[in-house]
Amino acid sequence: MKKIIVGENLSKEYGEGSERRKVLNEVSIKIEQGEFITIMGPSGCGKSTLLSVLSGLERPEYGTVSFLGSEINKMKEAQLSDLRRKNMGFVFQQPTLLKNLNLIDNIMLPAVRKQQTNAVPILEKARELMKKTGISDFEERYVTQVSGGQLQRAGICRALINQPDILFGDEPTGALNSKSAEEVMEIFSEINQQGTTVLLVTHDAKVAAYADKVYFMQDGHIVNEIEWLKSDQCTVEEKKDMIRNNMKAFGI
Amino acid sequence: MTKLEEEVHEIGVMKAIGLQHNEIKKIYLVKYTMLSALGCILGWIFAMIYSDVIMVDMRNHFGTSLNASKAPVIGAVGSIAIFVIIILFVLHTLSYLRKISVLQALRFGTLEMKGVTNSFFSLYKINRMNPNLFLSIKDILGRKKLYFTLLIVFLLSTFIMIVPQNLSDTISSKEFIRYMGVGKSDIRLDMKQSSTMSDSLERAELYLSEDKEVQKFVILTTAKYKMINKQGEEIPVTTESGDHQVFPVIYSEGKPPVRREEVALSELNSKELQVGIGDNISIIQNGIRKDFHVCGIYSDITNGGKTAKITQQSGENTDNMGSIIYIQTSDNAVPETVSDKYAKRFPDSKVSDMKEYMYQTFGDTMKSVAKASVITMYLALGIMVLVTVLFLNMLIAKDGYSISVLKAVGFSNRDIKIQYTIRLCLIFVLGSLSGLVLANTLGESTVGFVISSFGAGSFQFESDPLKSLLFSPALMFGAILVSTMLGTKEIDKKKIADHIRE
Ligand SMILES: Nc1ncnc2c1ncn2[C@@H]1O[C@H](COP(=O)(O)OP(=O)(O)OP(=O)(O)O)[C@@H](O)[C@H]1O
Numbered sequence: 001m002k003k004i005i006v007g008e009n010l011s012k013e014y015g016e017g018s019e020r021r022k023v024l025n026e027v028s029i030k031i032e033q034g035e036f037i038t039i040m041g042p043s044g045c046g047k048s049t050l051l052s053v054l055s056g057l058e059r060p061e062y063g064t065v066s067f068l069g070s071e072i073n074k075m076k077e078a079q080l081s082d083l084r085r086k087n088m089g090f091v092f093q094q095p096t097l098l099k100n101l102n103l104i105d106n107i108m109l110p111a112v113r114k115q116q117t118n119a120v121p122i123l124e125k126a127r128e129l130m131k132k133t134g135i136s137d138f139e140e141r142y143v144t145q146v147s148g149g150q151l152q153r154a155g156i157c158r159a160l161i162n163q164p165d166i167l168f169g170d171e172p173t174g175a176l177n178s179k180s181a182e183e184v185m186e187i188f189s190e191i192n193q194q195g196t197t198v199l200l201v202t203h204d205a206k207v208a209a210y211a212d213k214v215y216f217m218q219d220g221h222i223v224n225e226i227e228w229l230k231s232d233q234c235t236v237e238e239k240k241d242m243i244r245n246n247m248k249a250f251g252i
Numbered sequence: 253m254t255k256l257e258e259e260v261h262e263i264g265v266m267k268a269i270g271l272q273h274n275e276i277k278k279i280y281l282v283k284y285t286m287l288s289a290l291g292c293i294l295g296w297i298f299a300m301i302y303s304d305v306i307m308v309d310m311r312n313h314f315g316t317s318l319n320a321s322k323a324p325v326i327g328a329v330g331s332i333a334i335f336v337i338i339i340l341f342v343l344h345t346l347s348y349l350r351k352i353s354v355l356q357a358l359r360f361g362t363l364e365m366k367g368v369t370n371s372f373f374s375l376y377k378i379n380r381m382n383p384n385l386f387l388s389i390k391d392i393l394g395r396k397k398l399y400f401t402l403l404i405v406f407l408l409s410t411f412i413m414i415v416p417q418n419l420s421d422t423i424s425s426k427e428f429i430r431y432m433g434v435g436k437s438d439i440r441l442d443m444k445q446s447s448t449m450s451d452s453l454e455r456a457e458l459y460l461s462e463d464k465e466v467q468k469f470v471i472l473t474t475a476k477y478k479m480i481n482k483q484g485e486e487i488p489v490t491t492e493s494g495d496h497q498v499f500p501v502i503y504s505e506g507k508p509p510v511r512r513e514e515v516a517l518s519e520l521n522s523k524e525l526q527v528g529i530g531d532n533i534s535i536i537q538n539g540i541r542k543d544f545h546v547c548g549i550y551s552d553i554t555n556g557g558k559t560a561k562i563t564q565q566s567g568e569n570t571d572n573m574g575s576i577i578y579i580q581t582s583d584n585a586v587p588e589t590v591s592d593k594y595a596k597r598f599p600d601s602k603v604s605d606m607k608e609y610m611y612q613t614f615g616d617t618m619k620s621v622a623k624a625s626v627i628t629m630y631l632a633l634g635i636m637v638l639v640t641v642l643f644l645n646m647l648i649a650k651d652g653y654s655i656s657v658l659k660a661v662g663f664s665n666r667d668i669k670i671q672y673t674i675r676l677c678l679i680f681v682l683g684s685l686s687g688l689v690l691a692n693t694l695g696e697s698t699v700g701f702v703i704s705s706f707g708a709g710s711f712q713f714e715s716d717p718l719k720s721l722l723f724s725p726a727l728m729f730g731a732i733l734v735s736t737m738l739g740t741k742e743i744d745k746k747k748i749a750d751h752i753r754e
């Protein structure tokens with residue numbers, strides 16, 4: 001399998017003077033195309049930071065990140081934005097939609113780039129995604145006029161509009177009730193089956209059980225990982241148990 | 253006011269920790285009252301220093317004087333009016349306080365929750381559109397009030413830049429002489445009354461009519477006649493007689509005198525004598541009383557502004573003061589050389605270039621108005637740059653969240669800067685266009701109103717279109733672009749993670 005992201009010896013520090021401390025401490029991680037990965041760990045251990053560094057939202061102090069073979073630390077800001085737009089999708093815990101645009105405009109926004117762009121295929125794509133995620137009826141609604149779950153789905157649609165190679169999610173179900181969370185995870189699962197790599201940060205064992213691989217973090221280190229091969233044929237319940245046991249073992 | 257909206261978040265926190273509406277209101281009211289009071293006082297002091305210069309000059313150069321002691325009072329009233337408007341505006345905005353819910357303020361940090369729905373302008377309904385342009389227009393439509401404030405600033409800056417500039421251009425233009433009760437010509441030849449004058453005049457007339465360098469000329473004779481007002485009193489009036497159609501002055505009403513019994517009066521004169529067009533007036537010429545028909549009223553801001561024009565003088569000329577010959581040179585002749593020629597030819601007369609004449613009588617005023625217009629230009633540009641930079645800083649601070657979102661979905665810093673530039677440019681174009689229109693209508697009539705107190709009624713700007721319509725707006729536009737570049741620097745520093753954290 002081809003590696004989509006390779007992070008090597010990643011270190012990131014925050015704070016000034018004596019307050020300064022390492023949030024990431026020489027973390028190395030390899031992500032292969034088509035994988036479904038979750039990262040777990042106690043609050044403040046550096047999960048979001050790792051995600052930001054891997055996705056090029058932030059630059060590490062030490063170490064390198066390469067995306068499909070090219071080093072992203074060396075890219076210019078404009079190249080990075082291009083990469084984010086074409087190859088990556090982001091879903092955050094709080095839905096990050098623009099409040100002066102309606103849902104469908106929000107979703108289409110990353111795809112409409114040049115004057116010459118013909119919006120019709122983009123519109124069709126957006127409608128297809130909205131149908132898939134069950135928010136077709138809310139095209140013209142604004143951020144304040146739909147529920148959190150619907151908003152999160154719109155966020156997912158936006159992340160997928162450019163058919164990214166990888167989808168990043170930082171606790172994407174964190175603000176949702178368990179039913180919405182489950183529906184959203186089903187969507188992620190389906191996207192993954194269609195070939196998109198998925199990398200999620202979560203606290204929830206139920207969410208983590210959708211993954212092929214779970215990394216456990218503590219104090220800026222990756223301390224453990226579990227991997228299930230397709231041939232293992234574990235049930236979801238068995239996966240959950242394994243995750244919960246690991247969580248206990250590391251005091252999460 | 254925009255500042256206040258930025259503080260909505262802060263207000264939300266205050267509410268969350270349990271402060272009452274009225275307490276919060278008081279805090280902000282005090283803050284903004286102090287700020288605007290300071291601003292108005294500074295503005296007033298500045299206006300005083302500045303208006304003094306012009307006032308003194310005006311007094312020196314037109315017999316009439318505006319009551320200069322009134323100026324500080326007018327300035328103060330203006331400042332107080334602005335102050336009151338600002339306070340009313342603050343109060344109005346503060347009345348929104350009640351409507352800010354803790355949740356909304358904390359979550360979105362802005363007042364504009366509703367009214368964002370201009371669904372007709374939507375990305376998916378428009379087939380092809382640059383997304384940066386789309387987002388810019390969408391933002392302007394969604395925050396009309398905010399951008400309207402900026403538009404007003406641009407409008408006022410344009411106004412205070414263009415009006416003095418047009419005024420300065422007008423009074424230094426060749427046409428302006430026509431407001432001075434003198435027709436537009438190139439050379440003026442003054443002959444003092446003397447025993448030899450009629451001889452010299454005849455010689456001059458003959459010579460002029462044969463000179464190829466002269467396109468046209470007219471001889472006007474000046475005399476001090478007495479006019480009789482409604483009360484029967486005799487008032488001496490400097491009167492020019494001759495053909496007034498050759499180099500016409502500006503008539504606010506009626507036309508130049510053509511027939512023997514017609515007379516045109518200057519504005520101030522007609523006011524003083526209380527006669528208008530169609531009225532009759534008696535003039536005593538060389539001791540003989542004659543009735544004249546008033547056919548025109550013209551602008552004259554020289555000689556105290558009280559003059560008259562008739563077609564012919566009476567036979568004798570005991571009241572005569574002298575004659576003036578106005579000359580327009582032919583197209584290919586150089587007025588300066590022609591004027592030198594006449595100075596040599598007629599040594600007993602005073603020959604002056606019209607430009608020179610204008611400059612002698614009016615030069616200092618022209619200079620100080622020009623100086624004032626340069627100062628206001630810098631002032632206006634300064635205000636524009638300052639407001640643009642501050643506005644952008646405020647906007648970018650406020651838009652931190654949307655900027656992060658845009659960056660996260662792949663808009664580059666450059667894209668986002670372009671968006672802010674588009675917004676400011678759109679507002680600038682609208683603002684300065686309205687400013688230009690306003691300067692040429694309201695500005696013109698206001699200046700006209702002031703000038704009419706000196707005796708020129710139908711005042712019109714005589715501006716250089718290249719300067720006022722192209723050069724100055726281009727200068728302002730440049731200033732806006734530079735300040736936009738400065739103001740949007742902040743965007744580079746914005747990190748996505750600053751605003752989007754789980
Ligand atoms: N911009 C920043 N400046 C200073 N410290 C920061 C900054 N961002 C994160 N930190 C610190 O870095 C550490 C790791 O943060 P991070 O957000 O990666 O944690 P996390 O694992 O995602 O936690 P959670 O599960 O609560 O989201 C925390 O201690 C946090 O306080």
Ligand SMILES: [Mg+2]
Nearest residue numbers: 047048049754
């Ligand atoms: Mg986190």
